[in-house]
Structure formats: structure tokens, C-alpha cells
Amino acid sequence: MSKFEYKRLKLTNLLVNTENYRYDPVGSQIEAIHVMVREQKLKNSGHKLYNLALDILNYGLNPSDLTIVSPWSEDNNLFIVHEGNRRVTTLKLLFEPELFPPEFKHLQNKFRKLQTQYDLSQFEELMCVVFQNYDEADHWIEIKHTGEMEGAGTVRWDTEQQERFKANKGGNSSAVFQTLELISKGNYFDKDTKNNAQLIGVTNLERLISDPDVRSFLGIQFKKNKVTLEKPEKEVAKGLTKIINDLASKNINVNDIYYKQDRLKYLETFQEHEIPKNYPEDEDVKDVNKSVKEREEQIYNIDPEKDVSRDPEQDKPKIEKTKAVSKPISTKRKYLIPSDFVVRPKEDRINNIYRELKQLEVDRFTNTTAVMMRVFLELSIDYYIATKQVTGVDASKNLNQKMTAVIDFLEKNNILTRKELQGARYVLSSKTMGLTETLNAYVHNRFIHPSETELKTTWDNLALFIKTILTD
Template sequence: MAIRNISLGSLKVNRANDRHGELENETAAIAWLFKEREQHMRNLAKDIVEQQEIFEFPLVCPEDDKFVVFDGNRRVTCLKLLEDPRRATTSELQEFFREQRSRWTGNFPKSIQCQVEADRDRIDEILFRRHTGSQNGVGQSTWDDRMKATFVARTGKSNGPSVADEIEQRLAAANLLPSRRKLPRSTLNRLLSAEPFRNRVGISMKRGRFEYTHDETATLDALARIASDLASRKVVLGHLWDVDGKEAYLNRLDSEGVLPGPRHTIAVPAKGPPTQPKAKPTAKAVPTIRSTLIPPKDFGLTWPGRLQRHHQIWEELQFHLELRNHPNAVSVLLRVLIELALENYIKSANVPVHENDKLAKRLEKVGQHLLAAGAIDSKQMDVVRKFQQGDKLVSADTLNRYVHSPNFAPSPEHLSSMWDSLADVIVLCLKA
């Protein structure tokens, strides 16, 4: 551990703070703190001015010529805004910080002492032990269940079984462990911190139990390659720090044919007595019963910082806006989500579109690309094609009316049917 004096200008508020997950940049992280914790932030700023100091060293890590704050983001943010109130997100907050700055006696600090740690594993160990209580905003705010889940999803740390321990045991039994260097288990836990990443390498840790989702031999071969890359330091913690880094590494392994593929998938045995043959499936959607547009289940999505707004809209539609109470808001946000999801896929997959293509045309071109890639089937493509037909319930015309028509009121049933018809495509676009 090293304690160093670091200028405020060299400190970066963490865009990937576990309080909120990955955001686009420092400005977005500061805005989130005031959107979600404004009174706490005000209380903390007042306390800093009254005491003329902060009582704990911010925990920082060097990155290029700056230092990213891993603990103490609220304290550093208050100091940055006291130093320059114009950085506050609203005129009201700017006035508040100008007033607080006027109360500062003596010289305002241009630098502060920080605890500098270059080892990010050590940083996570410190964070894991440090967060205990908020003291009404003056101390560190307690992590709620979702923030803890974000931390676990990013790092793989939890009170349950360690996926790295489970993998190490199986690789050792198969005599596939790297022979020369120790497997860095904390880095492996970080890589496989969420089910979507674990499923790509052929395993699952649902309900805290290790299971193979793909052929054991193919999966162990993939895990052996990953273990070798980590043990040899070809891939290090910095490569796997965020969602984009994890996906980039797994995508590279996939392109090399390392990861198990569809042919290796283990069939899930049927439960209960045999059932009668089902009727031939159709593209007609049967809406599920729920209180929000997006059912409260796991869609296997991970959220990199570049999809910050997509994530926020998704959570509003999945957890906050009730269909019966907010159908107009839900209808507008559904259209926005579809547009943003399509643009994400178009950009990621380099789908050729014309700048004048409207929503329905863009959806069709994305659908054709997904169909050619085998990601959707012909029945799903039929639904996509019908999106251009104005007489259909699931259509661009319906969405336009929801937004622009004073006489066309959205209903929860229609909105549910639209989501159920397009959900698979929307999710695929967000995963791109």
C-alpha cells in the first residue's frame, strides 16, 4: 500500500463503479450520483466543508496518466464540484456548490492523499470488506442487493461456490491444469462472473451448482485453453476488466474454434410423463401475463457501458413501469428501445442500411442478417416482414400511432403482444 498526494485533476470518477455498473464516462457517473443520491451528496459536501477534510483516503488505481477512483467516488466528486461548481449537473446544484465553496476557510486543496493500489485483485478484496453503512450519506453508502449483484457479476466474488475452484478441480482430475504456473483463480472468476459468459464456455452455476451445458470433453478443452492463457499471463486482469473485454476475449476464442458449439449442447431430459404431440407452432404471439412489459426473468444480457441508455430503458420496462398504469410511457419507450437495439446490431454486425431507411426497413434488414446467420428461423422472419404492414397489430404503423396519434391509445394487451412477437430479435440485437 502507498499513500500519495494526487491532484484533483488527475483523479477520475469511476465510470464502472459497482453502485451503478458500467456507464459511458466520468460525466455520466457524476450525473448518476446526483440522480440517485442527491441528498446524500449534499450532506457529504456540507460535511466536507464543515470539517475542511475527508476522513478516509480514496482508493485509486493508476490508469495511463490518471488515477481511477475505486472507493471514495462520492468524496472525490464533491471535491471536484467544490473546486469547479460549473461541473454540477443542474443550475440548482451549481448554486449549491458555489455557496458551499464560499464557506471554505483558507486555501482550497488542489490535491488530496490517496491510497494507491496497482493490483486490482487487492482493490476488490478491500472493497469487499469496506462497505458497511451510510451514516445518512456522510459515510459510505451501504450497497443494496442490486449493487452487490453488480459487484458479483463483475468480479465473480460471492458467498457461494467459486466457479474457479470448481473448474480447477475438474481440470486437475483430467490432468489439464497448466503445469508451470499457478492458475489465477480471481481472474478466472472475473471472466466467468455471469451466466452468459459461463454458458459460452459450456458450464452453468445456476442455483449454486456446477453443471455442464455442453459436452464435457469439448468444455474441458476450452477451459484448459483459458487456464493456459491466464496462467501464462497472455491474458491478464486488465484485459477482462469490463464486459467488452470479456466478450472480446471469448469472441476471439470462438473465432479460433476453441469454445464448444451448438453440436456440443447437452439435451435437457424431459420431466414427467410423455405428452401428446404439440400442434404445429405458428408465428402468432401469445402474450404472457405480467404487470410490466418485459417479463421479470433473466434474458442472458450483459450490459457494457456503451449500452448505458439501453440498459436504463430496459430496467424501466422490466421493473418500474406497470402496463396498466403507464401504457403511454411504455409504448414510447418500447419504440425507443427497438430503435436503439437495431442501431446497436447494425453497427456491431456492419449491416448495410441506407440513412433514409425507416424503422420497419431497418428491422427487415437486421432480420435478414439474423436469418442468414441462423440466429432466427423463418417463422420469426415472417413476423419481422409483417412489421411493415400497416394493418397488422405488430407493425411500425402501430408504434407510430402510439407516439403521434391523439386518438390511438395503447392497451396493455396490444403492447404485451408486440413485445412477445419481437422479444427474441430485440434481445439478439442487444447482445451484438
């Protein structure tokens, strides 16, 4: 067992190690300081030694991490620093800013300013651990700097453990850990999903929810360091449940979600029941999975415990499955097609155009988006006419005629209600943006210039219509 003692030593008697493992050996103290300064420069023009100086001046030296030294063979009053060269260099620069390399004038001035703002007298002497030679100190330096050594060395906290520490100290945990907390405490996640959420690595989950399109699809946002829900929690749970279980079962890995286009492609794998919906507050949404009692309370807005005057059987609403219309999506999004709009066209050409449209940034490719939206709409309508045998119209008719026929077919066969078809009818009747003639003009008239907002608004009006005709 190595022998050592604790001593308070003068900073001026400590020698920065000229054979520090952080860099190649140098020939003098000033060279050792200069190379340390140069090695500690940050890419963003900041500097690690300056950050360390601020921390030392505000909190003092770390009492759990003392400087390790041994006597210099040529003078026993001087000591070579084996562990703690960064902090010793930083303190020497605080006392003598003239030691900076000549190209670090700006940093030198910052240290001079610190020198005038703080009392440095408390750092004139440092508590050190003194070994007789480097070999005796070698073991302790090794277990600190060379990894876990199967548990003998320093076992660093992983990302998840660091986040728990931050949260416990009252700091804001990251979006990914707030999301995991939502899952652990949520009422709409089953036991398996909650267990899986504790087992998965957080890196891939973080990669997903750091993507604004994925967050929009799920219905979560990260505002002011806090995760907020923009869709009902029950709906958000659908998407998160699939993601957690896909990660836990290795159905997806980093290669499946590494790039933006990969993440958008992954969202295409969600089945209809896994896609979070955004039910508008002003609609009487009739969910077939709700009990009759729940539907009555929703439609009549009554408290069954207080309203005893109503006959439960009187005016009972007809129970039927209806389609829920999503709340219009903000036109501030980057792409024409919102991330939570998912269809799976069976025709290869329509599917290829759909996937390309999902990746077009409207502000960058406005004309391309306009032309391809027009093509996508007509091909989708042609497909529906052919597969559903819509009478009175065929592919030879113009877009206005074909779209009118399909709208009438959807309403006549109770596939969509008149109200649900209002958006598509608006595109037909509008005298400004969205007019089918304007869609044609995007292709054929060189004097018509589509705008980003017009295209997104037109899509939002057509979204339910398009989804219906491309969904069997």
C-alpha cells in the first residue's frame, strides 16, 4: 500500500508537469503552461480554463479531488503536480496573467479583470496529497482517468443518471426525461410500456422527440424547458406507446431514425389506431369506444349526479361511428404535409409522390410543391374513381368535374358528412387560393406565382378528403 501525507503547499512551489499525459512532453514550465492554454481552447471561442477559473473563484477548490504531487528530485522544496495540472495552471494564470501565450491577449485581459474582482489570497496555498514519487501515485491517477476498469475506476454517470441529478437539484430535466416521466405517471400507458420505458436507452428516444415533426405528430412540445401536450393525453399515449415498445423490442434502431427522412419514414409505419388525433374542442366527437353514458354526458354536457330531471332514455343520441376531423394545422410548419398526416397509397406512383411531398420544404421549393400537389391530387382522385367505380365521370374529365363527382359520391354513400366535405368544396368554390383552376394555373401559367401559405392552407382544406380517398 502506497504511503502519502496531506500538506498545505505554496502555489509558487508547485510545478506544472512537463510530462503531462494531456500533451507531448515539453522542456520548461512556461511551455507546459502555454500548451495547456492552447489545448483547452473551445471551438466556440470560449475557453475551459476561464470557465474553471470562474468555478474556483465562486465555489473554491473541489475538496473531494485534491492535487496529487511528489517532491522534485532536484529540489525537495518544489513539487511536481501529477494530478490537478489544469487547476494549478489556472491559478498560476490568475496570479500572473503575463504567463499567457502572446496570441491569447483577450483571454489574458479577462484573467486580469478576474484578478481585480476576487480575493486570491485563499489560493496562495493548496491542500495537496504528497507521495514520495510518481509510481506511488500512479494507481490513483490510473483509476481516475483510464475508465471504469471493471468497477475499480471511476464509474461515470450516464445521461439518464445525470438528468436525475439535475431534476433532484431543482434544475430542468431534458425533454426526453420529462417524456419518460409522463409515461411513468400517465394514466393511458399499460404496465409493459411503463416497464419498457425504464429499460430503453434514451439516445434514440431523444433523437426522435428532438425532431419538431415527430413532436408535432405525437402532440408534444418543449416550451420554456417544459414538455407540454398539444393533443389529449390519451392520444399522445398512442404514439409514445408504439415508440417505446418499438425501441424496447429492437423493431427500430439508430439506423432507422438517424436522418430526418428516416424519422418521417418511421412515422409512416404507424397504424391508424396508433396515430395521435387532435380532436377540436367545438365538435361533438362520438367515439365508439365510449360507453353510452359517457356519450350522453359529452353531448348534453350534463352532470348525471345532479341532473335528475332528464329521462335517460329521452332524446338519447343515435350511436354511430363518425370520423373525427383534425383541428386545422398551423401554416407555420416547414412541409406541405403535416407530420401527423399518414396514408399508405397502394398505387406505387401515388405513394412515391406522396413521400416526396412529405420531404419538400415549401419555402425552398414552392413551385415544385405547387405542381406536385396538383399532380398528387388528380392522380389520387383518378385512383378513387377507378377503384370505386364512381359513375358519370372518368379520367378524361377535368379536375373540377372529377373532384365534384367524388365529393358527391362520398356524401351520397355516407362516407363523409356534408360538414366534413366543406374543406374540399371550398377548394372547388374559392375565388382566390385553392381554386382548382388556380391549381391548374400553377402548372400551365407562367404568370401565376404560388405562395407558401396558400399551398399549406389548400392542403389543410383537402386533408380529410385526400385521406379518405386513399384509405380503403
